[in-house]
Amino acid sequence: MLYSLPQLRLLILLALTLLAGLGVREWRAGFPDAADRLERFDREESPVPLVPEAEPVAPASSATRRGPPPVATAGTGAPPPSGATAPSPASAPPAEPLDVNRAAAAELARLPGVSPGLAQRIVEERGRRGRFDSPEALRYVLGMGPKKLAAIRPFVTVSD
């Protein structure tokens, strides 16, 4: 025989692992949101939905609190908008659209829902294809699902 038994087992094991990896990759690419949820299953969700009921927010104090602009809450009294991935105050999206063909990974990571890892993959994908023809082309990046793209769509643009 070409291989001894232990060698054969190791090779089969390696092949199995690679196959499993391939499967996981396809699944993650197809269902990035589900994958993201799975990854975060044991994380405490962002504290936004948990506003204590015993808190009569005085108008004077709401102005001093960090959070969404007063326009959004005044009048309606609605809680701050909460998405699947609530952006922390530090990662507020930039004022003018970000050019995904020029932006550095650190800038991309400031977009809502874009982790440093995803930003890095965007940069890598850009390197592979040269440039993104449209913001929709970001879907080629592993982990950029339709919801995530919709979330960042207002904040990004592509240059020629």
Added chain:
Amino acid sequence: MTERPLEAAPLLLPAATFAGGLAAAAWPMIPSPRILIATGAILLLAALLASARRPRVAVALALVAVALCGVLRAAPPVLPADHLARRALGTSFTLEARLDQEPVRWAPDRTRLLLEVDAVHAGPERLPASGRVQLTVYGELAAPLGEGQRVLVDTRLHRPIGFRNPGGFDYPAHLRRDGILLVGNTRAERVIAITPDAPAWRVAVKRWAVGVISARLPETSGALLAGLLMGERAALPRESDEAFRRAGVYHILAVSGFNVALLAGAVFAGLAMCGIPRRGAAIVAAGVLVGFAAVVGGQPSVLRATVMGLLLLAALLLDRESQLMNALALAVLALLIWRPSDLWEPGFQLSFAATAGIVYLTPWLTRLLGDRRWPSWLAAAVAVSLGAQAAVTPLMLAHFNQLSLIGIVANLAVVPLAGVATTLGMVALLVELGSATLAELLFHALWLLLLALRAIVHVAAALPAAMVHLPAPGLLTIAAWYAALLLLPLAGAARRMRAIVGALLVTVAGLSAWPWLRPTETMLRVTFLDVGQGDAALIELPEGPRLLVDGGPGGARRFDVGERVLAPFLWNRPVGHLDVVALSHWDLDHSGGLAAVLSRFSIGEFWESGRAPAGASEAAMVLTRSRTPRRVLAAGQRLWLGRALITVLGPGPGPPGAANDDSLVLRLDWRGVSLLLPGDLGARGEAQLLERGGPLRTLALKVAHHGSRFSSTGAFLEAARPQLAVVSVGARNPFGHPSPDALARLAGFGARVYRTDRDGAVILETDGRRLQVTTWATGITEVFDLDATDTTAPE
């Protein structure tokens, strides 16, 4: 196990006696080095003379000499003449230094640097200097720094101070063991790099590995893999970290014999597969081990595992039977000779205890379980888990008050899974060098494993009573426990041995249960804890009720006093239930540490003034989630707590004012002893308090607002006339608390002033007739006769 363990491991006794000598050096009655050296020489000479006729005597004499060497080695090194610690501190320095470690980011805007100082710049002069400094940098560094880089830093240095509370962690001693005598802080723009970041190969390898992992895996899973492979836990989210602790499997996140064995095994097996002979494979594996140790750094557990791994490989090369116990003893001896102060590090103790437990107890446990007809694979796995757990339990309790009950079971599932994940991780990193595509697939497969690992840990940690917190055991308890472990495998059928082991275990059980069995105290005890700049006081009433007033500073982005100071203090007491937690107001130096307390202890009621919104603070959220009954108090209310009367003196009616002036003001009366707790009340609040009237005359006063200039007004003190005043304040706080004016006013009214920044925790104990004040940092206890002072107090 061999019948004569000491002969199989000849280094065991020297290692133990050397460690004993090191430990004995902490004893204050140690004679001078010269006497020790002379004694040692005489002992060795005597041993030489006795060796021919009386070998046992010779061995004993030689061992005493080894112990003396330990005592000598423990002496702190003499500081060089240009050491920074010899300079007058307090002024600002410009230091020229080399980064001795990669910077550690421990909060979004805080970075910790370990500096090896070469020089101090004073104007145009450059004076050579030496010393290690731990520097905290606030703000974002302009460019990332790296190990080995040289920097110029403007900073003010001071000696480290910890939180000095009963059962607290001695932070300065911990730093001193690492050679750090001075600490400082500065802003990011005051740190200037003067050489480029040119990492050494080991740093570069580590950075590359961390970079690959974080690029290939999502956040939490990546952080977990970095922990498994290299002990890099910095990126692990707090809740995951906590879950691994609760599940009793935290050890897999540290580099230990586990990693070393897997690595050596993988190299060995891989090379053997390729047809390379055993000896060659062993040499390569040894080289890989040394490289690995250099990359992951020099924590005691890494060094221990590497030394032992190398010895085992050497045994293989020399065709000798390997003696694990002897290898362990040699590792102890080598490490302690090199870095004697490691003996006191929890990491060192846990690593060696776990290994010794596995080596010594596992064979016996396996046989025991095998006799009970357990399947052999299960018996072996449980025996390893039990052996390690039995050996580390007293240490975990002594250092962290933690006893993981689920640990033995959780380890059975987690350890094999972590082993596969670690191996696959190493393979994936290796493949990354060759083919990025293949490596990507391996990392995807690895992600599944990591998720499974996290799921198991998550479930185990979520079980009720997965971990219990107990007071730290005393030295006697620990000694009895280890003696019992030592004798257990030897007991066998001998009846006398069994009786001794039984007696030892009963002793351990009795001593451990004593805190709950002892008669309830008849004293009122008030502990003003040293929490830095902030307030926290525990009131223990004689009949049992306990009241915690304020929780000190804390929160996710800073040092959490609740988690690191209050919780250990309460566990050591032991206190599992707080009848009342009262909060004066929501400022972070009073409420920050509460979240940790509220989530770790059972709480009867929460008292607050209800004047200011709680906001979205963590403590408020824990409070809401746990459905703790909340009671909003206002001036005029009176409540009984046991036999003590609590009078609420503030806030009064009227519109909300400044948060400080709306502080909840409490007064406690018990058997003629009175205590006033005014929170952060300012001059305005004090004036309103006087207007409202109410009993203000008091024996003891917690000085308002950390001794601020704008509190403790003459009029208020005139009414209160405290005989004892406690200022709860942090050293070098930016507010200049306590102000000399306020202190002078207090002294002017005849108050004896205690300060937590100088005295550490201040403990008042009284039975109603005598009052004892203990200051924890100094260890001084003063006794006052209350009957006498009452009569002399001016009316």
